[in-house]
Amino acid sequence: MGMYYFHLEDDETIVDSDGTDLVNTAAAREHAAAVARELTAKSTGLLDQKWSGWTMSVHDDSGLELFSLAMSDFGDGNSGK
Amino acid sequence: MGQLRRPILVHTAAQGHRDNRLLAALPPDTLALLDRDLRQVSLGHGAILLEPGDPIEDIYFPQTGLISLLILGRDGGATETATVGREGAVGLHGVLGGRRSFTRATTQIGGRFSTIRAGRFEHIANGSVPVRDLIQRYTEVLLAEAQQIGACNATHDTRARLCRWLLQCADRTGRDELPLIQEFLAQMVGVRRTTVTLLAQSLQVRGLIRYRRGRIVLLDRKGLEECACECYDIMRHEKLGPALGVHV
Numbered sequence: 001m002g003m004y005y006f007h008l009e010d011d012e013t014i015v016d017s018d019g020t021d022l023v024n025t026a027a028a029r030e031h032a033a034a035v036a037r038e039l040t041a042k043s044t045g046l047l048d049q050k051w052s053g054w055t056m057s058v059h060d061d062s063g064l065e066l067f068s069l070a071m072s073d074f075g076d077g078n079s080g081k
Numbered sequence: 082m083g084q085l086r087r088p089i090l091v092h093t094a095a096q097g098h099r100d101n102r103l104l105a106a107l108p109p110d111t112l113a114l115l116d117r118d119l120r121q122v123s124l125g126h127g128a129i130l131l132e133p134g135d136p137i138e139d140i141y142f143p144q145t146g147l148i149s150l151l152i153l154g155r156d157g158g159a160t161e162t163a164t165v166g167r168e169g170a171v172g173l174h175g176v177l178g179g180r181r182s183f184t185r186a187t188t189q190i191g192g193r194f195s196t197i198r199a200g201r202f203e204h205i206a207n208g209s210v211p212v213r214d215l216i217q218r219y220t221e222v223l224l225a226e227a228q229q230i231g232a233c234n235a236t237h238d239t240r241a242r243l244c245r246w247l248l249q250c251a252d253r254t255g256r257d258e259l260p261l262i263q264e265f266l267a268q269m270v271g272v273r274r275t276t277v278t279l280l281a282q283s284l285q286v287r288g289l290i291r292y293r294r295g296r297i298v299l300l301d302r303k304g305l306e307e308c309a310c311e312c313y314d315i316m317r318h319e320k321l322g323p324a325l326g327v328h329v
Binding site: 006008012014015016017018020031034035038039041042043046047 | 236237238239240263272273274275276278279280282283286287294
């Protein structure tokens with residue numbers, strides 16, 4: 001088990017200040033994809049920026065970046081409102 | 082000493098009961114009938130008031146706290162179908178006699194609640210047109226709300242639903258500082274905790290809220306309303322009743 005942090009990065013960084021305890025990096029990949037789907041579903045973007053500009057950057061407890069995901073690979077791009 | 086203290090306690094409790102808008106809407110003589118049986122209780126976060134299938138033995142009228150009604154899944158997950166604050170009550174249909182709860186009712190935000198035994202409330206309702214009317218009108222509003230939330234969950238994005246939910250919590254507790262456990266907040270919106278953390282941080286970056294674990298302060302209600310889906314406006318207490326042709 002270890003703590004994993006899922007930050008969002010564009011011109012600004014949205015910090016996952018809490019982190020999530022997961023068994024390994026494979027589980028962190030699954031978690032990252034699930035969170036990305038939840039964020040992008042029926043949504044076009046965040047903080048006035050399209051999802052195409054956003055990346056999810058996943059770090060371990062030491063601050064090392066393990067992998068990143070393009071948020072544009074998830075979601076349906078529909079406006080939710 | 083006891084004789085001096087007693088009237089003060091009764092007075093305080095009666096004032097507290099009127100902090101619930103359903104009770105406050107009753108004619109004074111009707112509320113006076115209930116006053117004898119209403120008790121004021123303090124409940125913390127996470128108190129389970131009803132489980133699905135439980136007989137409804139007590140009715141709760143939030144004064145300052147908030148109750149969530151949850152549908153439980155076979156996987157142990159829970160989905161919120163309604164929140165009840167000072168504008169409403171939980172267990173009102175218990176007065177119909179022998180009714181059981183369809184949902185779990187749990188305190189989302191701790192606080193003060195007025196409570197009365199369902200059997201006693203039923204007895205009073207049988208002899209009181211205002212109380213029966215109140216039950217009927219509020220049940221209609223709650224049904225409309227559940228339908229709106231169902232549509233909201235299916236249609237609107239997570240950020241809009243989170244903003245709607247925060248505004249409703251503030252309205253229904255009468256405070257802009259909300260003691261919200263993050264895991265519970267994620268459950269209410271139906272997403273992972275990480276998703277709520279990131280969305281809350283994004284709202285904080287925009288200056289709409291101040292957020293730290295376990296506590297959210299609403300800083301810019303107008304900004305939050307712009308981020309929320311239209312469901313917030315539709316379900317506003319002062320709008321939904323009149324929209325249905327009922328005045329709670």
